[in-house]
Amino acid sequence: xxxxxxxxxxxxxxxxxxxxxxxxxxxxxxxxxxxxxxxxxxxxxxxxxxxxxxxxxxxxxxxxxxxxxxxxxxxxxxxxxxxxxxxxxxxxxxxxxxxxxxxxxxxxxxxxxxxxxxxxxxxxxxxxxxxxxxxxxxxxxxxxxxxxxxxxxxxxxxxxxxxxxxxxxxxxxxxxxxxxxxxxxxxxxxxxxxxxxxxxxxxxxxxxxxxxxxxxxxxxxxxxxxxxxxxxxxxxxxxxxxxxxxxxxxxxxxxxxxxxxxxxxxxxxxxxxxxxxxxxxxxxxxxxxxxxxxxxxxxxxxxxxxxxxxxxxxxxxxxxxxxxxxxxxxxxxxxxxxxxxxxxxxxxxxxxxxxxxxxxxxxxxxxxxxxxxxxxxxxxxxxxxxxxxxxxxxxxxxxxxxxxxxxxxxxxxxxxxxxxxxxxxxxxxxxxxxxxxxxxxxxxxxxxxxxxxxxxxxxxxxxxxxxxxxxxxxx
Numbered sequence: 404x405x406x407x408x409x410x411x412x413x414x415x416x417x418x419x420x421x422x423x424x425x426x427x428x429x430x431x432x433x434x435x436x437x438x439x440x441x442x443x444x445x446x447x448x449x450x451x452x453x454x455x456x457x458x459x460x461x462x463x464x465x466x467x468x469x470x471x472x473x474x475x476x477x478x479x480x481x482x483x484x485x486x487x488x489x490x491x492x493x494x495x496x497x498x499x500x501x502x503x504x505x506x507x508x509x510x511x512x513x514x515x516x517x518x519x520x521x522x523x524x525x526x527x528x529x530x531x532x533x534x535x536x537x538x539x540x541x542x543x544x545x546x547x548x549x550x551x552x553x554x555x556x557x558x559x560x561x562x563x564x565x566x567x568x569x570x571x572x573x574x575x576x577x578x579x580x581x582x583x584x585x586x587x588x589x590x591x592x593x594x595x596x597x598x599x600x601x602x603x604x605x606x607x608x609x610x611x612x613x614x615x616x617x618x619x620x621x622x623x624x625x626x627x628x629x630x631x632x633x634x635x636x637x638x639x640x641x642x643x644x645x646x647x648x649x650x651x652x653x654x655x656x657x658x659x660x661x662x663x664x665x666x667x668x669x670x671x672x673x674x675x676x677x678x679x680x681x682x683x684x685x686x687x688x689x690x691x692x693x694x695x696x697x698x699x700x701x702x703x704x705x706x707x708x709x710x711x712x713x714x715x716x717x718x719x720x721x722x723x724x725x726x727x728x729x730x731x732x733x734x735x736x737x738x739x740x741x742x743x744x745x746x747x748x749x750x751x752x753x754x755x756x757x758x759x760x761x762x763x764x765x766x767x768x769x770x771x772x773x774x775x776x777x778x779x780x781x782x783x784x785x786x787x788x789x790x791x792x793x794x795x796x797x798x799x800x801x802x803x804x805x806x807x808x809x810x811x812x813x814x815x816x817x818x819x820x821x822x823x824x825x826x827x828x829x830x831x832x833x834x835x836x837x838x839x840x841x842x843x844x845x846x847x848x849x850x851x852x853x854x855x856x857x858x859x860x861x862x863x864x865x866x867x868x869x870x871x872x873x874x875x876x877x878x
Contacts, residue, residue, distance in 0.1 A: 414652070415650050415651070415652060416490075416493075416650065416651055416652075417648040417649065417650040418493045418496050418497070418648060418649050419496075419647075419648045419649075420493060420496040420499070420502060420646065420648075420649060421500065421501045421502070421640070421643040421644045421646060422492070422501065422502040422503070422504065422530070422532050422533075422643055422646045423501070423502075423503055423504070423532065423533050423534075423535060423639065423642060423643040423646070424457070424503075424504040424505075424506055424523065424526070424527050424532045424533070424534045424535070425437055425438045425441070425503065425504070425505050425506060425535055425537055425567075426506035426510045426523045426524070426527070426534050426535070426536055426537065427506060427509065427510065427536065427537045427538065427539075428509050428510065428536070428538060428539075428550060428554060429508065429509040429512075430508050430509070431539065432537050432538065432539040432569060433537055433539060433569040433570065433595065434505055434506060434537055435463050435466055435505060436569075436595075436626055437537050437567055437569060437593075437595060437630070438454070438463075438466075438467070438503060438505040439466050439467065439469075439470050439623050439626065439627075440595070440623065440626035440627045440629070440630040441503060441627075441630060441634075441639070442454055442467060442470045442471060442503055443470050443623050443624060443626070443627035444627040444630055444631050444634075444636060445501065445503075445636075446470065446471060447627065448636070450500045450501055451498065451499045451500045451501075452471055452499060452500065452501055452502070452503060453471075453473070453475075453476075453495050453499045453501075453502050453503075454467035454470075454471060454475040454476075454502070454503050454504070454505070455475065455476050455477065455478050455492065455502060455503070455504040455505070456475060456476070456477050456478070456504070456505050456507070457477075457478055457479070457504060457505065457506045457507045457523045457526045458477065458479055458507035458508075458521070458523075459477065459479055459482075459789075459809035459849060459851075460477070460507060461677070461678040461679075461680075461716070461849075463475075463505055464476065464477065464681075465677075466619075467505070469619055469620065469623070470623055474681045475681070476491065476680075476681045476682055477680050477681075477682070478491060478492055478504065478526055478530070479521065479526075479851065480520070480521050480522075480525045480526050480529055481514065481520065481521035481789050481807065481828070482807050482851035482853060482854045483851065483853050483854060485529040486651040486652045487651070487853055488526070488529050488530065489529065489530055489649045489650065489651040490651040491682055491853070492504075492530055492649060493649045493651065496649070501640070501643055504526070504527075504530075504532060506523030506526075506527075506534075507522075507523055508522075508523070509522075509523075510522065510523050510524050510534070510536065510554065511523075511524050511554075511557055513525055514789065514828050514829050515828075515829035515830070517829075518829065520828075521789065521828075524557075524558075524562075527560075527562050528560050528562065530649060531562075531646060531647050531649070532562065532646055533562060533564040533565075533642050533643065533645060533646055534558075534562045534563045534564060534565075535563075535564065535565045535566070535567055535592060535593075535639070535642070536551075536554060536563050536565070536566050536567070537566075537567040537569055538550070538551070538566060538567070538568060538569060539569050539570050540568045540569065540570060540571040540576075540579060541569075541570035541571065541597065544575075544579070545582065547579060547583070548582060548583065548586055548587075551566065551583060551586075551587060552586075552587070555587060555589070563589065564589070564590075564642045564645070565589060565590050565591070565592040565638070565639070565642055566580075566583055566589060566590070566591045566592065567591070567592060567593045567594065567595070567634075568580065568591060568593070568594040568595070569594070569595045570595065570596070570597050571594050571595070571596065571597075572596050572597070573594060573596055573633055576591070576594035576596075576633070577594075579591070580594070590635075590638060592634060592635050592638050592639050592642070593630060593633055593634030593635065593639070594633045594634075595626075595629060595630060595633060596629065596633070598625075598626070598629060600622070600625065665691050665692070665693050666691055666692050666693070666710040666711065666863060666866040666867050666870055667692075667693050667695055667706075667708055667709050667710050667711075667870075668687060668692045668693070668694055668695065668709065668710065668711040668712070668713055668866060669695050669696075669697050669705055669706050669709045669711070669712045669713065670684070670694050670695065670696050670697070670712075670713045670715070671696075671697060671698070671699050671712070671713065671714045671715065671752060671755075672696045672697070672698070672715070673698035673699065673700045673701060674700060674717075674718070674721075674722060675699065675700055675717050675718060675719045675721070675722040675725075675726065675751065675755075676699060676714060676715050676716070676717040676719065676751055676752055676755075677715070677717045677718075678715045678716035678717050678749075678750065678751070678849065679715045680849075680851065680852075682852070682853060683850070683851070683852045683853075683859070686852045686853065686856060686859045687713075687852075687859055687862075687863065690859060690860060690863040691863060691867070692711075692863060692866070695709065699714075699726060699729065699732050699733075699736070699755065700722055700725050700726065700729065701729075702729075702732060703729075703731045703732060703735075704731055704732060704735040705732070705735045705736060705739055709739070709744065710744070710745070710866040710867070710869050710870040710873075711744060711745040711746065711747075711862065711863075711865070711866035711869065712736070712739060712740070712744060712745070712746045712747070713746070713747045713748075713752075714746070714747065714748040714749065714751075714752025714753070714755060714756070715749055715750075715751070715752055715849075716749050716750030716751040716752060716849055717750075717751040717752075718751065719751045719752075719754055719755050719760065720751075720754075720760065720762065720763075720780065720814060723760055723762055723768035724768065726755065726768065726770065727768040727769045727770070730769075733769070733770065733771045733772065736755075736756075736771045736773070737771050737772050737773055740756075740771075740773050740843070741773070743842050743869065744842070744869060745842045745843065745862060745865040745866045745869055746842070746843045746844075746845070747799075747843070747844050747845070747862060748843075748844075748845040748846075749846065749847070749848065749849050749850060750810070750812055750847050750848070750849055752845075753774075753816070753845050753846055753847055754770070754778045754814060754816070755770050755771055756770065756771050756773040756774045756845055757770050757771070757772075757773075757774045757776055757777055757778050757816065758770065758772050758774065758775055758776060758777060759777040759778070760777065760778045760779075760814070761777060761778065761779045761780065762780070763780050765779070774816075774818060774838065774845065775818075776816055776817035776818035777816075777817055778814045778815065778816050778817075779814065779815065779817075780813055780814050781813055781814070781815055783813070784811070784812070784813060785810075785812055785813060785814065785815045786810040786811075786812065786847065787810060787811050787812075788809065788810065788811075788827065789807070789808075789809055789827070789828050790807070790808055790809070790810060790825045790826060790827055790828070790848060791805050791806075791807050791808075791825070791826050791828065792805060792806050792807070792808060792823045792824070792825050792836070792837065792846075792848060792850075793805050793823060793824045793825075793826065794806075794822065794823050794837075794839065795821070795822050795823055795824060795835075796822050796839060796840070797841070798822065798839035798840055798841060798843075798844055798861075799839070799844050799858050799861040799862050799865070800823075800839075800855070800857070800858055800861070801857075804855065804857065805855065806850055806851070806852075806854055806855040806858050807850070807851050807854035807855070808848035808849050808850040808851060808854075809848065809849050809851075810847050810848050810849070812847055816847075818838075819834075819835070819836045819837070819846065819847065820835070820836050820837040820838035820839070820845065820846060821835040821836070821837075822836075822837045822838060822839035822840075823835070823836055823837040823839065823846070824836075825837075825848065836848070841865065842865055842869070844858075844862075
């Protein structure tokens, strides 16, 4: 991300905090299971923990939350400059013993799959976080040394501090560990045998939701016990404690003085709409928003006295019948938006605002009817990956301003809008998208508000203006 203030000296904040990253050579190596097992093990030892996910993924943090009972957060070096990334990581540092960060894809896999930017390694470097490299060693022996040799040579910042052998019988893990430690002088801190009873299933958009898995808590407790039997927890903690202080600019710690009345923003949150970045929600709170959660599936109407609405992404396509049958909610949403209540909608929330969504068998279901078009499932991914949105009009962004986001969806719309230009960070691909105006922003992209906090500020201002006008009309 371009930093136009790089020559200006700013006051620094430095905070000490134990932290560690669970990374891997590639997707499917078992990062999520190992991360959750470690979190569960440390929680049972009464450590105060926080967890983070590298990248834009929503579902892995849900698994962390299932273990910890607290919100897990995303850290993304594409979305935010390094100083802001360090600030977001350090926010709860004073009240926690340890932060555990789960990596994304392969350790060095960044933009376009070929750049280091936005990779787990880029995040580890930006935050100076020690890495435990989790390797799926099923069906491999001494050849593993060649793989590790390559990963260690690429580690120019010397952040890989330990290895975890996944899918490896304990008897053979000890043999491999001796070879690794003698060759590279790096500890094998844990191993995890083949255990199908704790496996986490996937679907086309990634892992299934935690609440879709039977006995997820008991599965993770079993995984934790297995890990503890085959891990040196104290060694892992010592590696985490070796992390240096986190330093960031004072100006990165964005503060907002709220002098006007609190605004009430309704946030759609249920089984169908559940994809939210917690830092986005926190930023709205810092701007004076009280978040009122509601369910388009289960509630009859919008909550009373709202000043704005936020529809996140999720899986509305799995609940089309229920969404259609809740006609009173659909009418409530349509009425509020037609009466100029400020609104944001992303991906699944954007789909919900359409007249119709067709299921995979091309059966139509009525939705909110705000956007007069339909959404249909395509045979393959429509769009996937990071993007930068450049506003073509004055809305929650001024014309020419940008915000960063991410897309991952199989559905497409007949009318994606034309109020912004989306551009991929690698290559030349771009396209028109987004419905936007002074009181709304609707599109497929999941947005990072911290990539341009002015966006959230403008939304909050619109909500406050709506509230003031509403009060004036009642007098």
